[in-house]
Amino acid sequence: MKAPSRYPISVSLLHWLLAIALIGNLVIGWLLDDREGLLALHKSIGIAILALALIRLTNRLRVRDQLPPSVNKTGTAAYFIEGMVHRLLYVLMLAAPLLGWLKTNAAGHPASFFELFTLPTLLSRNRELSHWFGELHAMAAYGLAALVGLHLLGALAHRLLKGQNIVPRIVPLPRRPLPKARRLAD
Ligand code: HEM
Numbered sequence: 001m002k003a004p005s006r007y008p009i010s011v012s013l014l015h016w017l018l019a020i021a022l023i024g025n026l027v028i029g030w031l032l033d034d035r036e037g038l039l040a041l042h043k044s045i046g047i048a049i050l051a052l053a054l055i056r057l058t059n060r061l062r063v064r065d066q067l068p069p070s071v072n073k074t075g076t077a078a079y080f081i082e083g084m085v086h087r088l089l090y091v092l093m094l095a096a097p098l099l100g101w102l103k104t105n106a107a108g109h110p111a112s113f114f115e116l117f118t119l120p121t122l123l124s125r126n127r128e129l130s131h132w133f134g135e136l137h138a139m140a141a142y143g144l145a146a147l148v149g150l151h152l153l154g155a156l157a158h159r160l161l162k163g164q165n166i167v168p169r170i171v172p173l174p175r176r177p178l179p180k181a182r183r184l185a186d
């Protein structure tokens with residue numbers, strides 16, 4: 001059977017839903033110092049991200065046989081870097097909200113989702129742990145932002161250096177055949 005040239009629609013939809021939520025919550029996180037009123041919204045979006053990231057990872061494993069092959073040749077540095085960046089993005093999109101949850105509990109607060117429900121309390125109040133989970137949460141968020149930057153540079157490099165537009169591979173449309181590596185010059 002011919003290898004697919006696009007990601008399955010479930011992978012693409014979750015990719016863009018999480019991209020919007022993650023970038024939005026990074027921006028809200030950076031605004032928190034000046035606008036404390038945004039904290040409840042930040043936590044609620046973060047909890048939604050944790051749930052969506054778990055669904056995304058489970059779905060990614062479910063459809064692992066239906067993924068298009070990488071645009072990079074196996075064994076090349078680009079192939080290795082692409083794999084590492086994607087794996088680390090998954091690790092940090094789970095670790096950042098988990099650390100935010102731990103920080104919140106250690107600060108003595110519940111992690112509430114739009115006041116509809118509260119996540120279980122994982123830790124009792126502890127000032128020192130609250131400080132350290134706060135630091136780790138910020139580091140995970142900065143790491144995530146740096147990886148998203150690398151991810152975008154990768155897509156840009158394919159466009160500028162190889163003349164390949166890889167974005168249609170992850171556009172959530174029903175699958176129809178695409179030319180394997182779409183050349184801009186064609
Ligand atoms: C992927 C999801 C999340 C992202 C990208 C994110 C990002 C951020 C960022 C960038 C900051 C500012 C860090 C700084 O510059 O010091 C921040 C602060 C904070 N976040 Fe999140 N966050 C996420 C999820 C959560 C969740 C789920 C919670 C709690 C349930 C949470 C609770 C907090 C708290 C309490 C602060 C203030 C920390 C402090 O004062 O030290 N975050 N977050």
Ligand code: HEM
Nearest residue numbers: 011018019022023060071086089090148155166167169170
């Ligand atoms: C927070 C933001 C983002 C995250 C966390 C993220 C994460 C990922 C991950 C993990 C993959 C691998 C496919 C998978 O296993 O799900 C992927 C694929 C992809 N992403 Fe993103 N992404 C983000 C934003 C963007 C943006 C803004 C673009 C716009 C150019 C983009 C373009 C792509 C493309 C083109 C692919 C397919 C790569 C291929 O050809 O195999 N992503 N993304």
